[in-house]
Amino acid sequence: MLNRFTARPRHWALLFITSFSLVLGIAVYLVSTPPAVDESAPNMSEVLEALEATDFHNALIPPLQPPPDWEQYTLQAGDRLSHLWHEKWHLPLATLYTLLENREGAQHLNRVRPGQHIEWLASRDGQLLALRIWQSRAQGSEWLRESSGFSFRELTSQREVRLLRLEGTLNGILVNSLQDMPEIAGQQGAIAAALDRHLPLRRDARDGDQFSLLIEQEWLSNDPTPYSTRLLAFDYKGDRMQVRAARHQDGRFYTPEGVSLIPPFDRIPLAQRFRISSGFNLNRRHPITGRVQPHYGTDFATPVGTPVVAPADGRIIRRGWHPYGGNYLVIDHGQGFETRYLHLHRMYVNRGQDVRRGQQIGQTGNTGRSTGPHLHYELHINGRPVDAMRAELPSVEKLEGNDLREFKEQSQRLFAGLDNRMNLKEVAQLLPQSR
Template sequence: MVTVLGAHKILTSVEDARQGHQNQDTVLVPLGEDASPGVPSIALDRAPVAEAIELASRARDATREAIPLSELTASEIVDVDFARAAQAGGEVDDAEVTAPQIDDTARHLAIVIGTIGNGMLADDEQVVADATSYEDVSSDELELFDDGPIVLEDEIDADEPYVPEWLAYTVEPGDTFAIMAQENLGLGYSEVTALLETLPEPRMLTHWRAGDRFEYQLDEQGKLLSMRMMKNARDGYLVKRDDEGALDVATIERTGEATQRLYAGTISGSFARSAQATGLNSAEVAELSHVLEKKLDFRRDTRRGDRFSVLVESDLIDGEDLDPRVLAVSYEGSRMDLTLVRNAEDNRFYTPDGESLDPAFDRYPFSGHYRISSNFNLRRHHPVTGRISPHKGTDFAMPSGTPVDAPADGRVELVGNHPLAGRYIVIRHDNGYKTRYLHLSKPLVSRGERVTRGERIALSGNTGRSTGAHLHYEVMVNNTQVDAMKVELPEHQGLSGDALVAFQREAEPMLAALESGETGTTVASTGTEPSGASDDGS
């Protein structure tokens, strides 16, 4: 049986003795000055406890100096079974000291009484604030109960799955893909060879230039998982390792965000230079010219001071405008006013009323029926000389003075008189074709004049070198004569019905943008008006 006083200390002292910090014959237990053997009261005053703490400090110092129990006064020891002979100034036979045996009940009682005596259950905040441990625990002692300090980052990393990151590689002078792949991508020579055979454009890897760039991912072992190579901002290839470890190649096609930009300018020289002055690039000027030349003769119809505006759409990818396309154009000139809008359904241009830029083209340039006196024949024998003399037109036998009509809309390019051809007319049509009329008795139009389909342009005749009254008619495609009776001619492309309604609904915001004159950029999906005036070429 253990008689306990100052139980918060005796437990530590005995455990210290067990763990070899001191000899069991020098176990010290601090007591108050008025202490006496017996079980302490739970209502123990806090003042003696404070004194006990001071005595505990003295006892700890004494322990370090290995002071025997016999040198302590009676007020500083407690009578326990292993220290029966302790008296003030008396002798203690160290041989009689045996190791203490504290059962679980006594241990629990010591902890409870020590906690209460220390004031750790009191309501007083100051007492709680002063509560502390009596002994510091060294890191060496912690290692007896733990495998080591816990590093939070290491614990988190251990639980999270591996997530590959995209890394970037920029080609340096002298780099080759084969060496780079082995050193950085974990690829063997056979894998490099197989990849180059699979890639649709192997030159992207075999013909590197300094500054070329691609991105890649590696697995935990540092071997290639995927690689991304872009030819431009829109198109590229993705190399990815499949479940069986082989490298597959897929095509990358980025759509981008549709943006619209309005350009406006004034003719101050050639049309091309005036268009470039607004900020249009060479490709956009070329497309604009191709659209307008079907209706507009830039040499004859444009005048200084004429105004124009053009709405261009492009795809915005990584801040770069790609694939520009003309959506609508308006030209206000002294000789012609013209507005055209692209129809998304067939990618053709129409007037706001739905009239096609490529109107129908009649097969015959006259009304009625007239016999063909000489067909188109590149190996024809000349009727006078008998030699092979190509006939590059179609002759219609008709009385002199028969009306000749324009087969399609266009502009008169030439009106003249030639010793062989006689009086003649050349018309350039809106679809790009040209027609020629020879041996006329009288032209009815002038050079540069605009004509429409079915309009009377001349009277047939027998001028020049001719064997009789007739009309020599030619159709030219890309400035080369073709058989007018067999060549494919455009049919009427005007819009009507639901197609016209849909086109006009689509054209409405484009026409509003042209009329606003507010140049600049807007994202097409927002539906807002173009803003800013940075590209005004006027």
């Protein structure tokens, strides 16, 4: 967190202010607003459903992931910005329209083309905080969320990419093992988090494990700290795991053979289909107050006792009970994927236990504040709830065709750099120029 703060004080100040205002807003609302009385008798089930949807998520389970990280994408031929924006990046379309309303926005956003590099930072609840579009390495546009609307600036400084190779031995937790590496001063937390996202460190890491990391830093000519730091490849050798992987253009990590590190995912955590009684909805309005109270999950209407199965391999990181959520479980699937199950009747797994895809973890029920037997199911990607019925789920276990060829070509160089078989300056020069 500290590193991000030093690197981008404005964003963190913004993020802090946003979160703080949100918490303050909720507090003020809770303290000052008497329950609104509607003329018509309130529909109790709707009220309870709304309560379940909001209070549970906001109050019960604090985020486990590190603060939101910059995400990035290089435009491909045939991409439509509005489609990517909404379907792939899960950003509100209304924000895109807001940006398009002013002159600079229209000028830059209407003219995106293949090869352009886009980076964005989103808050936990899916709001855009910052956006950068690079026309070239030296020419970019940046939007930052302000208290009202977005500020805009042109980025004209030269960008320089430098690669770093770090070697270490695990001693305690990873971030401590990176502590005395001056090249990444202030960035240790982010790098440890990136690796944690791709490896089952909490389960399989042991003191004495050896690792090497290939890290990309981008510098703007007039900034004293790196503008971005990214893990490109790593090699991890330990008693319980030996993994070697490189980042592909889709942002995921694959082994040298092109096998994904993310376990494949099933769409629903049930052995059969059931009616969806309430879908994921970020704009759902409270039936009485009319305030927007998002529903962060998908509700399946199921009879009590219906088996719930893990949609992918993972580890149970929470098991508990909550007045609104009832019996609940949370699974960490690695690489930023997490799933949550509420209102369970029975739970068959304990905290800390590893589960396999398809394994029965419990039974659906009607516990907590629930209006009828159902399963409330949530999928979180990189700390943000997304629509589990529409999200792009890891399904390809192995890259194929062109994708595999491109990955092999790129990753060969990255691995050569990682293994010290190739000069890092040369490797940097061979990275795609469009970025």
